[in-house]
Amino acid sequence: MQAICHRCGLPTDEGLCQQCTLEKAKLVSYPDQVEVVICSVCGSRQAKARWQLPDSRSVEEQAHQAAVDALCLHKELAEPQIELSLRKVGATRYLANINIDGSFRGQSISEQCEIPVRIELMACDRCSRMAGKYFQSTVQLRGNAVRSMTSGEMGECKKTAQDMADSGYHGGDHLSFIQEMKEVKGGLDIILGSTQLGRRMARAFVERFGGKLLETAKLVGKKDSRNVYRSTLLVRFPRLKRGDIVSFRGSLFSVAGFDGKATLISSLREGRRSSMNEENSETVAILGNIADALAATVISKDDEVLEIMDPENYRAALAARPRDLQIEPGEEVKVVRTADGFIVL
Ligand SMILES: [Zn+2]
Ligand SMILES: [Zn+2]
Secondary structure, three states: OOEEOOOOOOEEOOOOOHHHHHHHOOOEEOOOOEEEEEEOOOOOEEEOOEEOOOOOOOHHHHHHHHHHHHOEEOOOEEEEEEEEEEEEOOOOEEEEEEEEEEEEOOEEEEEEEEEEEEEEEEOOHHHHHHHOOOOOEEEEEEOOOOOOOOHHHHHHHHHHHHHHHHHHHHOOOOOOOEEEEEEEOOEEEEEEOOHHHHHHHHHHHHHHHOOEEEEEEEEEEEEOOEEEEEEEEEEEOOOOOOOEEEEEOOEEEEEEEEEOOEEEEEEOOOOOEEEEOHHHHHHOEEEEEHHHOEEEEEEEEOOOEEEEEOOOOOOEEEEEOOOOOOOOOOOEEEEEEEOOEEEEO
16 A cells, blocks of 8 residues: 655655655754854864864864854765855854755755854963963972083973973863973073973973972962962982083993982993992082093004093193003094093093
8 A cells, every 4th residue: 555645645655755854854954153262362262162272274264164063964964065155244253155965865955054153252261371470380490509500401401391381282281381481590490380280390300300309389379269379399400410420439430310319320431330329429529521522533552541632732641541442543532521631431
């Protein structure tokens, strides 16, 4: 028995006929208006109550994307092709003209719609906090009683701080920003949007440069009945730095790194690894630093001694010859000048 469409009365296989199904199905639905919230400072777009990372797209491209995102297509609409043209109708208003082609249960369809898009410009969380001088923590880098931070350490710390703040931000932490970085008497202050970032940064500096970390917190107020603190993370650099050449237990070593309270050292001759405790690190004689090495030409040699040309005043000078060093007159060696003459590396 042939069924009959209960909507139009024409013959059908079952239920509604194909024409009535198409007419009743809502193939495309969309809101009355689309709002696009964009940060006027950094260009970040708010989506689902979260600020996205800004990209290079223009406001127009963002409005275009928001209109496409707002469309809700019937799940049986196959191979939908969406064509959208955007028309500016006001300072912050656009009209999106949309044409959708596709097929529905084997029949090709074409639908048109128009969606007003409104742009709302405001400052995002991050930008408003940055403008408001907001901060949660300060990392203070300082030298010690016998030496201040070197300019090399200063430069490396600034770069590391910037890299860590950037990668935290790109990893999704909106408070990962540097409010201010300033050289102060005795070191560097890095003022940060988040305490988490401050702690990570301070630990990275201690791993790299050694020294001690001291964290203190100060109560600055209340927010939603919870206490709000600001932390200060003081990193005091140790006496020794990487590359320092020290004379320890009768051998020459260079400082290779730091591990907690221990200073890791490596012997100049054999590369033998060892470590020094805190007490020795405070007292061991520092002869020079590998970073200051110069190239010097060998004039002559015997089993014990090399005669080299002082690379700065071109006078002949003597240096102890490392036993296993194969070198001929006329060739160059790397030397470090110390108070007691040259050390051959
Ligand atoms: Zn029908
Ligand atoms: Zn912003």
